[in-house]
Amino acid sequence: MKLQTRLLLAIGVTLTLLTTANLWISYREFDGLVDAEMVKEARNIRAMLMATRRVYHQQFLDSGLPVNDKTVGFLPAHALARISREFPNWTISGMSFNNVSDRPRNPENRADTAEMEAMTWFRANPKAEEHIGEIMGADGKLYYHYTAPMWIEEYCLKCHGQREAAPASIQDKYAESYDYKLGDLRGVMSIKIPLTTMHDRVLTIWRVDAVTHLVGYLLLFLVLAGLLRRAVTLRLSGLETITQHLMAGDYRQRAEHSGSDEIAALGAAINQMADAVERREADLRRFSEIAAHHLQEPARRMASYAERLTQQLAGRIDDAEIQLSLDFIGQQARYQKNMLHDIERYLAADQPRGELALPDARQILAAILARAQDRISAVGAEIIIGELPSAWIDAPRLSDLFEVTLDNALQHGGAEKSTLGTRREAASAAAPLRIAIDGEQVGNLVRYRISDNGPGIEAQYREQVFQVFERLSSGRGGTGIGLAIVRRIAESCGGRAYIETAQGGGCCVVVELPAREIS
């Protein structure tokens, strides 16, 4: 996995976990806050209601007011129900409350299921001062249900004790709800607050909080990703490109390494390495070139003077051995010169020897054929020239390409030197050597084909012949560098060279070159 992907994934996962945890915690906090708010509100209301009840009860008892149809409305048990009905006119909170009982004198104050359950719970938990739950209202909405127990106290019994002891008006008006016992639980203060409104409020606040966090973390992620890209990824891929250039032999490439961090240090180290490699490569190259070049000179002179000696001694040598020795000296000096010459060409093959352009391949080939006319005639070869599109290369090296491949075809496809047992003789002595040279443009490359009707090259040797000094037969005067030169030229231009079977089974050297300048 790429470094950038890995780091971003790690950062992304961390931030996601962080965000989730954060939002969960904040949700819990808000939820708790709402609960606390609701409890506070319910308690306040309960306190207010209980205080009111207490005051009105006392007032009733103290005043000795008879309970009749006109005064019953002052009784807290009645008044609270009405206040509860009136309450929504003064607030939109949706809140409702009432004092309810399992044995009410006012039927409006009969406890509902939830309230009865709360009473059961308080009887089981007599020390509890409040009970909180969630209930489904008659309207199908959820409510926060706060209940507080109303235990029977001494003063309650004044009206709810024995019937005979109750005020006359009470005895007259109510037949039920007597014989309450001190410490009985006969009712609860019930307060219902709609949950949805509260929840909506919480959710709204939480959502704003969530969005703020998400946007914040997203921004943090983007900033980190951008930083990572700029400070690490892009610079590393830049260094990678440089090393690839160096690997491809372009030793002039250098990394940009401003700054003082580790990547800049790596860039500087790569540059130092490139300097060293370039220097060493240049030294080696220069030494090879000079050696190949300068060694040719004495070899050539030796060959020249051996020949001159032969001329000068013409008619004066009667010993065939002397003549043979002289011939060998000349021959070997020539061979040495040729080999060094090919080495020089091989070394120079990866550098343009003129301007890179689209030279006229036909014209270049014509010049080569003119020079090789004698040899072509000697072999009796037929040369067939087809289409020859231009490729992006310097003229001297294109000339080398044609020269070497033509030379190769003449040497190995034909029977130029009959004394040295050629492939051609073995294959077919009768058919004349035919060499076809043509080319085609395929997309962005030009493919030249130089094929002969000789016996061809076995598949297992087709790579070997591109190696320096690799020959498939001895003698013949070849140096074994020709096809290596061809491949080096092709590859340095961004192309390639290989051998395939020609139509009819001969050898076909294929050279692919770019059709236009490579940017």
Add this chain to the structure above:
Amino acid sequence: MTTERHRFVILLAEDEPADAHLVQVALSENHILADLQHVADGRDALEYLRREGPRFADAPRPDLILLDLNMPRMDGRQFLAAIKLEQNFKDIPVVVLTTSEVERDIVSSYHLGAAGYITKPVDVVQFIAAIRDLGEYWFELVRLPDNQKARP
């Protein structure tokens, strides 16, 4: 054009006696009656042209320079660059003797204004032929009329 002929002067800059000898042989085999002046390197060649020092005080102006490339002190490429800067000598045709066509291409890519190249062949016969071709060409076409030669 003048009909007056004078002996054709060739200045050969070549450090290797064996090669200088071959040029001499090639000229005589071709019956080219040229006055061959031989110097051993580019610096001597420049001093020759400038007639510097007692050695070259009376040196005849060459009609053609045969220039070897690899020479001590000042090589052929440096010599070519130097005489192209000298008004008096920049018109003298220079034929460069090279060891290989690789060398030839590289030198010509410097655009130093060589009038021609002879790649020194292994074969003496070929070399003689090359010098003959050269002689025919320059005798007939390039030998400058006296009035032009006198130009500063």
